[in-house]
Amino acid sequence: MxxxxxxxxxxxxxxxxxxxxxxxxxxxxxxxxxxxxxxxxxxxxxxxxxxxxxxxxxxxxxxxxxxxxxxxxxxxxxxxxxxxxxxxxxxxxxxxxxxxxxxxxxxxxxxxxxxxxxxxxxxxxxxxxxxxxxxxxxxxxxxxxxxxxxxxxxxxxxxxxxxxxxxxxxxxxxxxxxxxxxxxxxxxxxxxxxxxxxxxxxxxxxxxxxxxxAHADFKRAFFRANARDAVASVQLDARLPVIPVRALKNKGTEEFTVKQREVGVLLDQGKVDMGEAQLQIERYWAGALRKAVIDGDIENGSLMAGQSVGMxxxxxxxxxxxxxxxxxxxxxxxxx
CATH class of the missing domain: 3.20.20.70 (Aldolase class I)
Known part of the structure; x- marks a missing residue:
């Protein structure tokens, strides 16, 4: 025992x-x-x-x-x-x-x-x-x-x-x-x-x-956050199989909305297929996450966090x- x-x-x-x-x-x-x-x-x-x-x-x-x-x-x-x-x-x-x-x-x-x-x-x-x-x-x-x-x-x-x-x-x-x-x-x-x-x-x-x-500024953002600050992203285009992402709300979450619109236009124009569209969305998150975690850009990067962040x-x-x-x-x- x-x-x-x-x-x-x-x-x-x-x-x-x-x-x-x-x-x-x-x-x-x-x-x-x-x-x-x-x-x-x-x-x-x-x-x-x-x-x-x-x-x-x-x-x-x-x-x-x-x-x-x-x-x-x-x-x-x-x-x-x-x-x-x-x-x-x-x-x-x-x-x-x-x-x-x-x-x-x-x-x-x-x-x-x-x-x-x-x-x-x-x-x-x-x-x-x-x-x-x-x-x-x-x-x-x-x-x-x-x-x-x-x-x-x-x-x-x-x-x-x-x-x-x-x-x-x-x-x-x-x-x-x-x-x-x-x-x-x-x-x-x-x-x-x-x-x-x-x-x-x-x-x-x-x-x-x-x-x-993770960058010291990334960690400080977590320590300051409350559970309600960790919000889920919104899917703008029903055609895009975008899986919602929960992160601390900042300029980066707003930029994701813009990215979805851009990819939607490319779909409309036939410049990308659905698979490539989804990959572009995933590449956005990978890049935005690196900005926050590695570079410490907590305004424009992605601060992916669960609602337990308040603890x-x-x-x-x-x-x-x-x-x-x-x-x-x-x-x-x-x-x-």
Missing amino acids: TDLAKTHALMARGRDFLGTEHAIMCGAMSWVSERSLVSAISNGGGFGVIACGAMTPDLLDAEITATRALTDKPFGVNLITMHPDLTDLIAICGRHDVSHVVLAGGIPPKGSVEAIKVFGAKVIVFAPTLALAKKLLRSGADALVIEGSEAGGHIGPVSTSVLAQEFLPALAGDHVVFVAGGIGRGEAIAGYLEMGASGVQLGTRFACASESI LKEEEPAADIIAKLMAESEDALLRR
């Missing part, structure tokens, strides 16, 4: 699946979830995940190598399903014997899950509906993340609490399911574990960790964040 006995017991399936001390995954945040933060989270007992984002295969190759030099603990790689080089990126993961691959941003293309499982990796997927979740699990996915609209970055339309009530009773008995979106404290973790979750995923809580390479007040080492979350969860369970 340990001081975290109750939480660890409820996390047993998730801990075994990830190969970690605690079943706490870090959500993949482009420009933020790189070698420094990923290794710190894994070394702290959690599960770090490299955000491949728009990386080329060569860049991902270098990032995995650099992360391995900083930790001997398990970590994963998040790949965007619409990436034009997805097949090559999967091959890079295979070359490094990556243990877990997260497929995000849409339904996995035909053959992608099979290609990952060829080298023995476990596949983690997202699903916005219960029917799709069941289909993906039947098709070979090993675990599922259900992410509510409170999360930062690309989001779905349904809250975490509602998704948990719908998905967990139907799936948690037979499958590994992680809950994400709006989680900032251990009490919430305890609640989802009691509902049947195998573990949780947090992004915003780790974005301002001491090991995060962030200071920099803390990733290991301390994990330890605090686990202690809060255990205290909550002991009070039951």
